[in-house]
Amino acid sequence: MLSGTIRASRRRFLFSRLSKVTVPVRLYSNPQDKKQTIEQFNKSKVDYKFGYNFDTIDDLDKKINPDRQATIDLEDELAANFNTRIENDPSLANLRYGSPEYKEQLHNLYEEFKKKQEKDRKRFEFNERMKGVGMGVLIVVGAISAHQIFMNYQYLKTSIMADYTYKIGDSKAQDLSAPELNTKRVANFAEKLESELNDETIANLQNSTEVPGLYVFGKHNGQKLPIRLPFFNGMLLKDVYISPDYLVVVNEKGQVYQWYKGLETPQLMNVPINVKQVCVSGDYLYMLSEKGEVVYTPRPEVKSAEFTPLKTRNLLGIQKEQTYNKVDVPGAVQQISSGKDHLLCLSRKGKAYVINTSSTPENYGQYGPAFSPFDKSVEIPCNKAIDITLLNNELITKKDGSKSVKERTFTSVAAGSNFNIVADQAGEIWTWGQNSNGECGIELNLKNELQPVPKKILSKKDIIRAFFIHLPKNVTTDNLTIDKVLAGNESSYVLVSYIDPEDSTQNKQVVLSFGNGVNGQLGNNRYLHVCSKPQIMKSLLGLEEYDEAKNALTNIGIKDISVGDKHLFVTLDNSGTNKDVLAVGENESGQHGNGKRVKTNKPVQLPKLIEPEDFEGQTRKKLVQKVGDVVTNRLSLLSGTQLPNGTNIEQVIVAGKESSAIFYRRS
Incomplete structure (x- = not known):
């Protein structure tokens, strides 16, 4: 029994020492497949998908386990470069490694390197700050520039395109589609001229x-250049009124032509x-009239049923009916100015009076507080x-508290379409009437769009304070004078x-x-x-010219200003007998007399009058160039010239x- 157990254990030990034999077994094999051809075998293969966008297992493996590149420690690399640069310094070449001298020199090099690094860091920070400041300034300037361009786009566009749109030069256009035809070339200007x-x-x-x-131009005769009316050749005149459909002329004798x-x-x-x-x-x-009388007569195109001619008697007592009537104004009148439906008079005593000139007036407060525009029941006498x-x-x-009434004296008056402006002897400016545009x-605002009560808007102190720049x-109110007030339509x-004061x-x-x-x-x-708010015409400031008589620079003053409905002329007081003229405002009808129909918001010079000699041996092209050259051929009115x-x-x-x-007027 024991011997059998021993033999069994020995057998197990022996078999445990021997290698195991693996018997291959093919599962699910089909004996008939051994006889298939290569083509049949390929057809029987099955494609396997390993996921979205992965056709093979290698593609899947690349996504799961990407190639990992070796990372570089920047600090270690900098430290290595730092140590290498110091150890390779030429000053350490002759010193024994590890000696006290070597260590001292190495310490000095390290401190020097640290200082240089700190200096470089500060320079870098300064440069970055300056970049930030520069970027901020650039952003601010860009924002302001963009805002200014946006707000003044039309003005900038007009200013830039003016040289192309109104350029005077020979056209190179070959057909009607050429953009050069949009320029005011000499040939085109010559045709219009x-x-x-x-x-x-x-x-x-x-x-x-x-x-x-007499020269006229504008809508009255449809001309953009001053054209002579032969009827008035040889006449000296006192005054002229001109509108698109009406011309009134007063000759030197006081006779009136219409x-x-x-x-x-x-x-x-x-x-x-x-007159x-x-x-x-x-x-x-x-x-x-020269005597200070104000008379009126119906306009030829207006039939007024309310007009009553003045009846006078001659030395024989014979009554005669005149073609005019007389306005009863207290005292003699020295100046009149007309609005749309009213007349403003300045008496020789310095009093201002308003006259209604229409049977159906439009009341905007220009007749004063006695005829309020808010009270339609009050009829304004004509x-x-x-x-x-x-x-x-x-x-x-007075100082003692007593009060008294003093007459105010005016020196200049002007009437706009529906408002009035006057200046008194103390240099104060008063206005009343329509204020829809700030005139x-x-x-x-809604409360003062109509201003029937005269209001003081400016004084000498106000002018000095507002325009001190x-x-x-050192200018004072004693050095300041209100010469004249004028008015356009609005x-x-x-x-x-x-x-x-200095000169x-x-x-x-x-x-x-x-x-x-x-x-x-x-x-x-x-x-x-x-x-x-009153604005100053800056283009008229600081005008100077060289005076040959004085052999020095002198100021150019203003001789006169004539204001129309939407444009005006400024006549300068140049030295000598020629006075330059500047035009401002609307020019749609050619009322500037410069051959164009372009309005302007600053004073511009005008071409001189066309003379007979301009057509002697000259082509129209040269004449157009002469008209366009307002620098050497500008309009200068005669003054103090002897015929x-x-x-x-x-x-x-x-x-x-x-x-x-x-x-022309006698001087």
Whole structure:
């Protein structure tokens, strides 16, 4: 029994030492597959998918176990480079490694390297800060520039495109689609000029320095250049009123001529008074005589049933009916100015009176507080002087507390379409009437769009305080003078003179403007619908010229300003006998007389008058170039010039309604 157990254990031990024999067994085998061909075997293969976008197990393995590149420790590399650079320094080459001298030199190199590194770091930080500051400044400048470009896009576009749109030069256009045809080339300008300067016009040309007369241009005759009216050749005139359909001329003798549609030549009016000034307002033509009388007569195109002719008696007592009537104004009148439906008069005593000139007036407060625009029940009398008591008088409070009424004296008056502006002897500016565009100089709101009560808007102190940057530092109210006030349809102007305290011989002038400037008539380099705060015409500041007589630079003052409905002319007071003229505002009808129809918001020079000699041996192209050159051929009005017959004369330019005129007056 025991021996059998021992033998069994030995057998198990022996078998455990022997390697196991593996018998391969093929599962699911088909004996018939052994006889298949290669083509049949390939057809029987099955494609296995290991997931989306993985065709093989190798692709799956690449996604699961990507190749990991050896990472570089930047700090270790920098440290290695740092130590290597120091250990390779030439100053350590002659020292024994590990010696005290070696360690000291190594320490010095390390400290030097640290200082240099700190210096480089500070420089880097400074550069980064400067980049940040520069980027910030660039962003701010860019934002401001973008805002300015956006706000002034139309102006910039016009300024940039003006050289292309209104360029004068030979055209290189080959067909109608060429963009060069949009330029005002010489040939195109010459064609338009030829349509205006026809044979009849050229035949009527006279030498402007020898033959006095009258030039008109604008909507009245459809011309963009001053054209002579042969009827007035040789005449010296006092005043001219011009509009698109009506022309009134006062000759040197005080006789009045009128010309309107239906008349072949100007007609002499039967007015037996010596007239010096004419105005048209409402239904009537108003005339101011040398004696200070204001008379009126119906306009030819208006039939007024309310007009009653004046009846007078001669020395024999015979009654005669005149063609005019007289406005009863207290005292003699020295100046009149017309609005749309009212007339503003300045008496020789310095009183201001308003006159209604229409049977159906539009009341905007221009008639004063006695005829409020809010009270429609009150009828405004026609052709009756209205005394504005609150304006012509002022209340004076004395030191003892007593009060008294003092008469206020005015020096200049002007009437706009529906408002008035006046200047008193103390240099204060008063306005009343319509204020829809700020023409009264009052900040516009719903309460003061109509201003029937006269209000003081400016004084000498206000002018000095508001425009001190443009005036001498030491200028005072004693050095300041209000020369004149003027008015357009919806705009106001104030001509101010001052004397420089440092040089009392230098008399300088500035022009203030406010109101409607949508056509550029304010002359402040902008187009504004509403401008209630007075603006200064900066283009007229600091004008100088070389005076050959004095052999020095002298200031150029302002001789006169003529204001039309939406444009004006500024006549400069140059030294000598020629006075330059500048134009501002609307020019749609050619009322500037420069051959163009382009409005301007700053004063521009005009071409000189066309003379007969301009057509002698010259081509139209040279004439056009001469008209376009306002630098050497600019308009200069005669002043103090003697005619061949010995008469001293001056030329005067007048701005009217969409039209203008130039006439000769005895100086």
